[in-house]
Amino acid sequence: MNESCPETPNCCDMRGMLSFYILWLLSKRSMNGKEISEELEKRRGTKPTPGTIYPALKDLRIKGLVEMERKGRATIYTLSETGREGLEKACRYFCAAFGEIFQEYDGN
């Protein structure tokens, strides 16, 4: 059922947050696909498969939010200016919508 979080019961899938998270990670530093997967694993508990991460990156690239540059066998993904603006808005929305929930469980 809920493969993206083994600890979470299958009551709240929380899908739809992947692209958001990728943009946020890329705002810290440019990364290749594998690094992004590993960073996600650290935070979410599970590692997105290649079939998840690369289509997501492709989608972000098509939308102009991310740029890519081949570097040896890796492909470095970088947040575009549009992506940075989009992320800013998305973060604001995210905090407005979910901050309440977060605050309540912070520290427990």
Add this chain to the structure above:
Amino acid sequence: MNESCPETPNCCDMRGMLSFYILWLLSKRSMNGKEISEELEKRRGTKPTPGTIYPALKDLRIKGLVEMERKGRATIYTLSETGREGLEKACRYFCAAFGEIFQEYDGN
């Protein structure tokens, strides 16, 4: 595109959070479907339609996370014990996974 949040660019849909949010709302107090919709509108900016909210509630009920009781023309939904436990876990996961993002944008 992204109907669930007019302010968010269509880079991060943030869908998949509806059931989670419903459980969280019901942990505050029991509510009927209309009230849940209205609470969601306050927080997310858009109101889920009946075709969204009632199937979601039905799903939660089938999973045993929510109980319902007809009261006049309204149906009061209440968080079950299983639902409370599930929500607890889900909140922990949510905070672990997204707290970092939230903290950074808190106050901006």
Add this chain to the structure above:
DNA sequence: GTTTTAATATTGGGTTTCCAATACATTTAT
């Protein structure tokens, strides 16, 4: 007792998300 209103519920379907499996490309080791 109809009619209107309010709330719930269902149906059908479009879109998105994500994964498993597979294939491709580039570097490194031998």
Add this chain to the structure above:
DNA sequence: ATAAATGTATTGGAAACCCAATATTAAAAC
């Protein structure tokens, strides 16, 4: 050069999410 290793990418499809439109149920108004 050939093989192994590493990272990237695609394809096909299953499941989930959510909505528009419609139907149902119950109360209130008349």
